[in-house]
Amino acid sequence: MITIFKNGEIGLLTQVEPTSGCWINVIDPTPEEISQLQALGFQHDFLTYPLDLDEQAHTEREDGEILIVLRIPYYQGENVDVPYTTLPLGIILTDRLILTVCKHDNEILQGFASGRMRDLSTTKRNRFILRMLLKSAQVYLAHLKEINKIVDALEDQLQLSTRNKEVMELLKYQKSLTYFTTALKSNELMMERLQRSQLFKTYPDDEDLLEDVLIENQQAIEMTNIASNILSSMMDAFASIISNNLNTVMKFLTSVTIVLSLPVLVTSFYGMNVGLPLQEHPLGFLVILVLTFVISLSAVYIFWKRDWF
Numbered sequence: 001m002i003t004i005f006k007n008g009e010i011g012l013l014t015q016v017e018p019t020s021g022c023w024i025n026v027i028d029p030t031p032e033e034i035s036q037l038q039a040l041g042f043q044h045d046f047l048t049y050p051l052d053l054d055e056q057a058h059t060e061r062e063d064g065e066i067l068i069v070l071r072i073p074y075y076q077g078e079n080v081d082v083p084y085t086t087l088p089l090g091i092i093l094t095d096r097l098i099l100t101v102c103k104h105d106n107e108i109l110q111g112f113a114s115g116r117m118r119d120l121s122t123t124k125r126n127r128f129i130l131r132m133l134l135k136s137a138q139v140y141l142a143h144l145k146e147i148n149k150i151v152d153a154l155e156d157q158l159q160l161s162t163r164n165k166e167v168m169e170l171l172k173y174q175k176s177l178t179y180f181t182t183a184l185k186s187n188e189l190m191m192e193r194l195q196r197s198q199l200f201k202t203y204p205d206d207e208d209l210l211e212d213v214l215i216e217n218q219q220a221i222e223m224t225n226i227a228s229n230i231l232s233s234m235m236d237a238f239a240s241i242i243s244n245n246l247n248t249v250m251k252f253l254t255s256v257t258i259v260l261s262l263p264v265l266v267t268s269f270y271g272m273n274v275g276l277p278l279q280e281h282p283l284g285f286l287v288i289l290v291l292t293f294v295i296s297l298s299a300v301y302i303f304w305k306r307d308w309f
Contacts, residue, residue: 050090
């Protein structure tokens with residue numbers, strides 16, 4: 001899908017044909033759409049690199065075109081193995097146009113296309129790219145806050161759990177944090193390369209904004225590392241808690257089994273067809289009943305003192 005935007009008098013407007021100073025947003029293009037974009041002068045490799053979900057963040061320059069591949073956060077939903085993952089977003093910069101290409105639509109591109117972002121201009125290409133980089137770091141931070149809330153809720157459930165379900169849920173978010181860490185570090189290297197390339201030196205405001213982007217990205221890296229370390233320690237701790245809870249249940253069941261088996265043990269002796277004590281006594285049954293009760297009560301007391309009940 002190809003959508004063309006350009007600033008108008010009332011904000012960001014869509015148009016049919018690309019003109020100088022416009023933004024072309026491409027989502028999961030078909031081969032025919034890629035051919036249309038090649039006819040506008042865009043290189044085939046620059047258009048297809050971001051469609052590879054394993055493509056890492058990097059920059060390239062060729063024939064006057066600049067390609068910036070950024071790893072952005074992407075929410076897939078709760079009912080998947082990895083709720084939060086990352087995917088590549090390609091930004092192609094020419095003398096006349098800005099083109100973004102991505103395999104899936106996402107909240108970063110949706111936020112830009114909505115026209116609700118203040119002072120967004122498609123004609124200021126460098127500023128447009130920097131604001132997209134900044135928005136990416138901010139979305140990472142927002143997703144990290146959501147992950148922390150979910151992990152806190154799972155922590156409350158785990159405290160009384162003897163199952164592995166909650167631990168497996170935590171594992172899903174640990175995977176997400178691992179993807180975030182890898183992507184953010186890759187983005188950091190790419191941004192530092194952009195800073196060294198002097199691409200944003202033309203305007204001092206752009207250079208300052210790039211510094212803000214680097215700081216925001218570094219903050220996201222640190223928060224991801226902290227959350228990942230806490231989650232890893234929490235999983236180890238709660239794996240031990242679940243094991244201890246299971247041991248407690250097993251001790252209780254074993255104690256109950258032993259207590260119930262003691263009367264059976266005593267009465268089984270009196271089921272033998274041989275001469276036995278008290279068999280002629282008129283209160284023999286009552287004596288045996290009291291004896292089994294005393295033995296069982298003694299066992300309960302011993303297990304209670306050992307904290308098995």
